[in-house]
Amino acid sequence: MASGAAKVALFDSLASVAQALGSGRRAEIVDLLAQGERSVEEIATEISQSVANTSQHLRLLARKGLVRSRRDGTRVFYGLASERVGELWAVVRDVAVRHVAEVSGLADAYLGERAGVEQVSAEELEERLARGDVVLLDVRPELEYRAGHIAGARSAPLPRLASVASTLPRRREIVAYCRGPYCVYADDAVRLLRDQGLKARRLDVGFPEWRRAGRPVEVEATS
Amino acid sequence: MASGAAKVALFDSLASVAQALGSGRRAEIVDLLAQGERSVEEIATEISQSVANTSQHLRLLARKGLVRSRRDGTRVFYGLASERVGELWAVVRDVAVRHVAEVSGLADAYLGERAGVEQVSAEELEERLARGDVVLLDVRPELEYRAGHIAGARSAPLPRLASVASTLPRRREIVAYCRGPYCVYADDAVRLLRDQGLKARRLDVGFPEWRRAGRPVEVEATS
DNA sequence: CAACTATTCAAGTGATAACTTGAATATGTG
DNA sequence: CACATATTCAAGTTATCACTTGAATAGTTG
Incomplete structure (x- = not known):
């Protein structure tokens, strides 16, 4: 044939x-x-x-x-x-993390020493947000926050984070998130916050993954 | 930096x-x-x-x-x-089908003229199997059938299909499936069955996709 | 251990990919 | 319409890829 x-x-x-x-x-x-x-x-x-x-x-x-x-x-x-293309990229990353040993080493090298940067899963974060149990910071550039962000998040771009930090409650836990699992902003933010004696962790995914999972978001009104 | x-x-x-x-x-x-x-x-x-x-x-x-x-x-x-690797490949195919125009033309060229080869979705098939409404044929080589197949399917490898066809009820609908959406066996089977005057369609996916979706299967006992 | 089979490795070739540079195109502005 | 800006196109270079061929390795069998 x-x-x-x-x-x-x-x-x-x-x-x-x-x-x-x-x-x-x-x-x-x-x-x-x-x-x-x-x-x-x-x-x-x-x-x-x-x-x-x-x-x-x-x-x-x-x-x-x-x-x-x-x-x-x-x-x-x-x-x-x-949206499907974003999912495709997420699946590629997932397979890479599971099966390519070098990825986690390279991720550490890129994101900086991750000792001390603990992660929160999306599931746990959603629960704690519902209980009003946590302060959520979006540490991406402000324009990206405006285009859409996790429901209840406050914008705190890295350049302004130091000043925002001083207004944060010292007893509640703080969670930072940014573009995705391989975005440095959240790691940088967590290190900065912890240096100031605050309890801080990062979300293990970014805004696109959160939205694709159907979790609550606030998006820009389409003008 | x-x-x-x-x-x-x-x-x-x-x-x-x-x-x-x-x-x-x-x-x-x-x-x-x-x-x-x-x-x-x-x-x-x-x-x-x-x-x-x-x-x-x-x-x-x-x-x-x-x-x-x-x-x-x-x-x-x-x-x-x-299993995750199989999902990755499925997502790649899905994006290709949705966004690359030439794929459907190439699929027709490979699978043969598809006019007359109607498809059944996994969802519809599962319903109709539950009602006992349909005859399901696994047209892959028998070894693959033995390693695992859709619950209720009967093995009918292409070389033997002609003789099996004569034993099939003429009034109930027949559904054929094989390895995946780009596997020729099911298309060939449907054409053969229709030429014999039987009502036949193909499942639009293959065994791996069916199993990954968590639908009922029968698998080889691990010896 | 010699002969055999299934797989892997190494070297070589032609085709393709990534990036650079410089020119061409398209849109908006004085 | 000249001019500026953002993007795309075309040509050229170097590196990488897919495949071939022939040799090397590992396991099996007489």
């Missing part, structure tokens, strides 16, 4: 979606876009690459259907094509 | 898991291993590649933690490292 070539073509096409996520730079892009739309220049800055190179990565992701673009005046904004 | 290099290394490592699935041949391998363990030679035959090349693909998948190997005498058997 002539199906040999057809089978190869089909699986090549299916695999090309995985291949699109198979570059560290494109993975960073998808991880970032899970927060929301960004312009090409913003993305380039965030991943420390030239604009031309970033644009090519974005075009490739768009060809594979993982992102979509929208022109607004002179800028082009890219975003994930669907 | 020196974290630039650490961030690159972390995301490269996470992305390498996706990259491992980013080759059509390795995707075929993972798709096949979702059925159960296979020796290197069996895998090579199934994906129409040389044994040496197949072995190298398998070693790479093993390095990335997606498969594990077990030596039995002179042969080495490979299998998925965990």
Whole structure:
């Protein structure tokens, strides 16, 4: 039968979606876009690459259907094509954490020494929020907080965190969260807060994972 | 900060898991291993590649933690490292189907003209099985049926299907299933049965997806 | 232990990928 | 319409990948 070539073509096409996520730079892009739309220049800055190179990565992701673009005046904004793409990236990360030994070492190297940075699961956090038992800080840049945040969270971007810290109750526990499990902001925040003698832990996921799990959020009114 | 290099290394490592699935041949391998363990030679035959090349693909998948190997005498058997890897592959397929336009055309080319091959969802099938409303045929090779199959299914490998067909009731509907959504057996079976004037449809997924969804199965007793 | 089989390793080749540089395009502004 | 800005395209370089071929290794059998 002539199906040999057809089978190869089909699986090549299916695999090309995985291949699109198979570059560290494109993975960073998808991880970032899970927060929301960004312009090409913003993305380039965030991943420390030239604009031309970033644009090519974005075009490739768009060809594979993982992102979509929208022109607004002179800028082009890219975003994930669907929620499902964010889930795909989450599953990739999950398999990597479970099965690739080096990942946890590299995560420590990137996030900083994690001794002393304890984590809270989303489940536990939701329970304690319901009991009013905990102070929740969103330590991402304020624009991201405004676009959407966990219900009950207070915005405390890292540059302002030191001053916010002085207003926090010393007896209640503080939980910080940011973009995702591999986002440094929350780790930095927890270290800063603990240095000031506060009880602080980080949420083990970020805002996109929380929202995808269907847990309570507050999102920007669509104007 | 020196974290630039650490961030690159972390995301490269996470992305390498996706990259491992980013080759059509390795995707075929993972798709096949979702059925159960296979020796290197069996895998090579199934994906129409040389044994040496197949072995190298398998070693790479093993390095990335997606498969594990077990030596039995002179042969080495490979299998998925965990159920989670099967889910990862399913999510990749799902995103590809939703967002890559060419996939459905290539699927038609591989599976054959699909006009007339109607599908049944797992949900509908489970309901109708509970009502005893339908005859369910597992059209994979018999060894795979023996390793595990949908509860209530009868084994009817393609080579034997023609003779089985003559024993089937003409009034009840028949549903065929095989390895997965991109497995040709079920499509071939449905065409054969319909040519004989029987009412037949295919399940839109395969055995691994059915089992992962927690629907009723019968599995081989672990001796 | 020699012969055999299944698998893995090593070296080589052509194709593809990532990134750079510089030019081209598209949109908005004086 | 000249000019500025944001993005994309095209060409070129170096590294990596998929596959082949032939040899090496590990386990089994006479």
